[in-house]
Amino acid sequence: MPILKQGDYLIASIQSALSDSEVLELRDDLAERVGQFRARGIVVDVTALDVIDSFAARALRTIGSTAKLRGAETVLVGIQPDVAMAMVQFELDLQPLHTALDLEEGLAVLRRTARGGDDDGP
Amino acid sequence: MNGQKPSLPTPPLETHEIDAELLPKLVAYLRQMSVELREKWVSRISEAQLLGVMSPEEIFSEVKAVYDNYVDALETGSVESLQAYARDLSERIIHRGVETHEVLGIVLLLRDVLARSLFLRYQDDPELLDRILDSYEPAANRIAVTVGVSFVEERERVIREQQAAIRELSTPVLQVRDRLVILPIIGAIDSQRARQLTEQLLNAIQANRAKVVVIDITGVASIDMTVANHLVQTVNAARLMGASAIITGLSSGIAQTLVDLRVDLSTMNTVGDLQGGLEEAERLLGYKVLHSDPAPPDRLA
Numbered sequence: 466m467p468i469l470k471q472g473d474y475l476i477a478s479i480q481s482a483l484s485d486s487e488v489l490e491l492r493d494d495l496a497e498r499v500g501q502f503r504a505r506g507i508v509v510d511v512t513a514l515d516v517i518d519s520f521a522a523r524a525l526r527t528i529g530s531t532a533k534l535r536g537a538e539t540v541l542v543g544i545q546p547d548v549a550m551a552m553v554q555f556e557l558d559l560q561p562l563h564t565a566l567d568l569e570e571g572l573a574v575l576r577r578t579a580r581g582g583d584d585d586g587p
Numbered sequence: 588m589n590g591q592k593p594s595l596p597t598p599p600l601e602t603h604e605i606d607a608e609l610l611p612k613l614v615a616y617l618r619q620m621s622v623e624l625r626e627k628w629v630s631r632i633s634e635a636q637l638l639g640v641m642s643p644e645e646i647f648s649e650v651k652a653v654y655d656n657y658v659d660a661l662e663t664g665s666v667e668s669l670q671a672y673a674r675d676l677s678e679r680i681i682h683r684g685v686e687t688h689e690v691l692g693i694v695l696l697l698r699d700v701l702a703r704s705l706f707l708r709y710q711d712d713p714e715l716l717d718r719i720l721d722s723y724e725p726a727a728n729r730i731a732v733t734v735g736v737s738f739v740e741e742r743e744r745v746i747r748e749q750q751a752a753i754r755e756l757s758t759p760v761l762q763v764r765d766r767l768v769i770l771p772i773i774g775a776i777d778s779q780r781a782r783q784l785t786e787q788l789l790n791a792i793q794a795n796r797a798k799v800v801v802i803d804i805t806g807v808a809s810i811d812m813t814v815a816n817h818l819v820q821t822v823n824a825a826r827l828m829g830a831s832a833i834i835t836g837l838s839s840g841i842a843q844t845l846v847d848l849r850v851d852l853s854t855m856n857t858v859g860d861l862q863g864g865l866e867e868a869e870r871l872l873g874y875k876v877l878h879s880d881p882a883p884p885d886r887l888a
């Protein structure tokens with residue numbers, strides 16, 4: 466899974482449904498790169514996912530918690546409308562992740578939280 | 588033909604061998620007597636106080652057309668033209684409040700009127716009467732079913748069309764500023780409509796790149812547990828897509844209901860009215876509204 470570096474932030478784009486091992490790999494990769502690049506934030510792009518089930522949601526939360534312990538905030542971007550609807554119907558929680566519409570918005574959220582505020586609202 | 592009964596679903600209106608000689612006789616008789624039987628039918632309809640919303644002239648002209656179609660259907664065994672006519676008639680009378688029982692009532696009355704007249708005509712020859720009724724009744728039943736079903740189908744079609752129209756009319760998502768959309772909800776919300784509203788809102792968030800959505804429910808008279816939960820889900824789904832939702836216009840009754848139902852509103856940002864909601868949205872988006880010099884009086888008018 467490619468992880469791009471953009472200034473102080475890392476960008477990971479998930480292209481297909483994640484298997485168990487891919488999730489762990491992504492989590493470890495991200496945690497390692499956060500330290501390596503002294504990144505302050507991560508954007509995980511899920512635009513290509515048409516399903517986010519409880520496993521994927523837990524995996525993403527794990528990534529967020531792990532990164533947070535390493536000093537980086539995580540923003541999930543690109544959740545599709547029907548995916549969002551399904552997630553709230555199944556009461557899938559994404560704490561402590563932030564969410565934003567797309568990559569651009571995600572980076573804006575990270576810039577704002579890095580300034581000191583901790584709101585995930587616009 | 589003896590012992591053969593129309594089964595469900597009704598078989599095609601076949602001309603059985605025994606009918607071959609009887610049906611033409613029957614049809615010729617019904618045609619010959621048409622004026623008299625139609626009048627009898629109309630008087631039975633008004634006795635039964637059916638079709639109250641139609642004038643006597645209208646009833647008379649429809650009766651003529653239905654009677655002719657009815658006899659044609661008996662003769663040819665094909666109910667297609669009768670079906671088409673019944674659909675067309677239904678389309679015309681549904682809007683005027685004609686009920687299903689009235690339509691079924693008049694068709695059954697016609698069946699009754701014709702059967703009685705056949706009975707009178709052939710009562711001297713019981714065996715012939717028996718055969719005549721054997722060929723008449725299945726066909727008449729089939730016709731009654733056709734007309735009734737056509738009416739109900741037509742009415743269901745009208746209802747579906749109206750539902751679709753109401754759904755489309757009632758859920759506009761409007762962009763009022765860059766990144767700000769409002770969703771004014773008017774009328775009753777059931778769970779189907781709530782789901783549709785959510786879908787439309789989420790798609791609009793994506794299409795307009797909205798960061799704040801104001802959901803105004805001033806026009807909603809009442810709300811139940813299901814809908815309240817759906818509203819909460821909508822707000823949460825909007826947040827997953829990176830948009831904050833502001834609910835405005837909760838009436839005191841709805842606010843009371845939500846508290847009584849113990850709906851968890853901790854994630855909801857609510858503001859009293861739409862104006863307040865827009866001001867809050869502008870604050871979140873960093874807009875400042877400046878009051879400039881008022882326009883000249885002539886342009887205010």
